[in-house]
Amino acid sequence: MSAGAAPTYLAFDIGGTKVASGFVTLPASANANAGANGRPEVTARCEIPTEAARGGEDLKNRIVAFAVRQLERAEAEGVAIAGVGIAAAGVPDSETGEIVSATDILPGWRGQRIYDAFAAVTDLPVHMIGDVGAHGLGEATYGAGRGRGVVLSIGVGTGIGGAIVVDGALFTGAHGVAGHAGHVPSALGRGFLCS
Secondary structure: OOOOOOOEEEEEEEOOOEEEEEEEEOOOOOOOOOOHHHOOEEEEEEEEEOOHHHOHHHHHHHHHHHHHHHHHHHHHOOOOEEEEEEEEOOEEOOOOOEEEEOOOOOOOOOOOEHHHHHHOOOOOOEEEEEHHHHHHHHHHHHOOOOOOOEEEEEEEOOOEEEEEEEOOEEEOOOOOOOOOHHHOOOHHHOOOOOO
């Protein structure tokens, strides 16, 4: 990558229904455009089904195989990948790369060591955060929350989640789950089993 060139990352969004991937080129600076309107440019979009019932170990292995295919694609297309970014369902530990908590929507996902699995196939740096946290950061940086000091983002998909972004940084609280609005007790939910 030449000096001043916008970095491109291999990105993954791991959800309860699908695992999406693409090459994400970020703006080279706060004032430069990598894509339209100063937003990241996403190319090489593709996805695989999560197939959660097959278990967490199987999902981890299929994601790593997916990453290998995407890295081969990047090489074939002459795209220099600077690192790997992962937005994962559940509660990932960004330091260790372990999924520390997950609902029954993804059985066996808890305890999976994602960084270790990626280290077996690439020496690129890998960073992982929660999927709704990643969405919240995107909205705060490039979307509806741009220019706001505090952003609450609610993600509705296979499950419901939330993220709090304060001055451009994800706020996760003392236990890593601040903003997880889908897991807040409510009198309206009395009698409903939470996954």
